[in-house]
Amino acid sequence: GENVEQHPSTLSVQEGDSAVIKCTYSDSASNYFPWYKQELGKRPQLIIDIRSNVGEKKDQRIAVTLNKTAKHFSLHITETQPEDSAVYFCAATANTGNQFYFGTGTSLTVIP
Amino acid sequence: DGGITQSPKYLFRKEGQNVTLSCEQNLNHDAMYWYRQDPGQGLRLIYYSQIVNDFQKGDIAEGYSVSREKKESFPLTVTSAQKNPTAFYLCASRYRDNEQFFGPGTRLTVL
Numbered sequence: 001g002e003n004v005e006q007h008p009s010t011l012s013v014q015e016g017d018s019a020v021i022k023c024t025y026s027d028s029a030s031n032y033f034p035w036y037k038q039e040l041g042k043r044p045q046l047i048i049d050i051r052s053n054v055g056e057k058k059d060q061r062i063a064v065t066l067n068k069t070a071k072h073f074s075l076h077i078t079e080t081q082p083e084d085s086a087v088y089f090c091a092a093t094a095n096t097g098n099q100f101y102f103g104t105g106t107s108l109t110v111i112p
Numbered sequence: 113d114g115g116i117t118q119s120p121k122y123l124f125r126k127e128g129q130n131v132t133l134s135c136e137q138n139l140n141h142d143a144m145y146w147y148r149q150d151p152g153q154g155l156r157l158i159y160y161s162q163i164v165n166d167f168q169k170g171d172i173a174e175g176y177s178v179s180r181e182k183k184e185s186f187p188l189t190v191t192s193a194q195k196n197p198t199a200f201y202l203c204a205s206r207y208r209d210n211e212q213f214f215g216p217g218t219r220l221t222v223l
């Protein structure tokens with residue numbers, strides 16, 4: 001099966017700086033890669049996703065890049081704000097089978 | 113956010129009891145999932161269902177059971193065989209090849 005690894009497990013940045021979280025996956029059949037943000041005690045919510053036919057996707061201060069050859073994808077948050085503080089999860093799935101494989105999460109703290 | 117609900121929000125179980133967590137969605141999604149999340153940990157898949165009357169075990173199915181009699185509903189029963197059930201339980205649903213939508217979660221505590 002698929003194995004998704006996520007780094008770092010914790011990340012602290014100063015407000016206004018950029019944050020980068022990286023994930024690797026093992027199954028070349030994986031073709032959909034969502035990123036979720038989870039605030040304490042709340043449900044995970046999708047912040048951005050990318051499919052395997054695209055190398056990069058942006059949405060305001062958030063971007064995701066995908067390198068299919070190396071089997072890794074990254075989340076980039078620019079101009080970080082205190083409200084970006086949360087746990088971020090990456091995931092991978094192949095559409096056959098429908099099962100999502102999640103990384104272990106990155107706890108991001110933005111220091112005002 | 114709307115469209116997928118879980119109840120109750122908090123649940124307390126005595127040792128030896130079975131308890132059932134509810135998950136309902138009105139999004140017309142075919143696939144539904146149950147995850148367990150322990151403090152400071154990621155999401156671990158318990159069971160998932162792609163269509164009515166069919167479901168598959170995830171990575172940590174032991175001590176849990178599910179049913180999928182209706183498209184809208186995917187209840188999870190935590191049985192007495194689950195020795196350490198205290199955790200945050202998340203239900204999710206998915207439409208075709210799009211993202212998963214999560215419910216608000218149920219926090220289960222063993223007394």
